[in-house]
Amino acid sequence: MEEILIFAKIHLTEIKLYFFYGFFFSSFFTPIAIYLGRKFGIVDRLSRKGERNKINERPFPRTGGLSIYLSFVLIFLIIGNFSRQIVGIVIGSSIIFFGMMLDDKKGLSVLQKFSIQFTGAFVVIMTGTAFKAITNPFGDDMLRLGWIGIVFTVIWIVGITNAVNIIDGLDGLAAGVVMISSISISLVAMFKGNLSLSLLLFGISGTLVAF
Incomplete structure (x- = not known):
């Protein structure tokens, strides 16, 4: 705990700045994402009787994740840590994001x-x-x-992806859960002294607050 407090004290300005970056980017991109969802017909269908995880009374754009993704990429570029691992995470998440966007549009x-x-x-x-x-x-x-460990990692990534998708039925539910997770992992990154990862996660947290 002491390590986290020391880290936060030293990098408090940067943490607040990247949280603001995420908040600002998401606030900017969210209306655009909603517009694109409606324009290209990427909308959620109306809820059907008996469905518990959908309460839509009218077609709702399913492109909200686009604003989070674009904000995430911009924060990554601003941080400028192009290490092999971070770049791999960005590329891997991009593959999953665009694949699931295709699923929202056409159904896979x-x-x-x-x-x-x-x-x-x-x-x-x-x-x-x-x-x-x-x-x-x-x-x-x-x-x-x-x-x-490789098997566990694959199961974890795929499992988390689908778990978030399952709870994405109420406004803010999935975003709230992911935000709490991001803050929790950022604290671990702070404890380990990983500045780039902690800033990226705080930026994502700001993105989700605005979303």
Whole structure:
């Protein structure tokens, strides 16, 4: 906890700045995303009787994620950390984003959606991001995962992608959950002294607040 407070004190101005960046970018892009969704017919259908996760009384644009994605990319470019891992995360998330946008527009089969999600996950792994170890609950050492870590990483990325999609039925629900997650992970990044990742996550948090 002390490490986080020290980190926050040193980089408080940058943290607030990137949070503002995210808020500003999202505020700017959201109306544009809504307009594009309506213009190109990327809208959610009306809720049907018996559906619990949809309460739409009129067609609603499904392009809100576009404003979050564009804000995310701009924040990434402003930070300027083009390390192999960060670039891999951006490329992998872009593959998943555009694939799911295509699904919103045309409707993809389950196999097609999973293929896109697994492709994005493998890009992330191939650029060096994967679970390598976990804390040993029965001791103070770390348990090395080896190749199992790759499997866990793929399952985690694909699982989180679909979990967020499932809860995306009420206004602000998915965005709120992801924002809390982003702040939580940013605290871990601060504890580890990873400035670029913490700024990126605080920027995403600002994006989600505006959204």
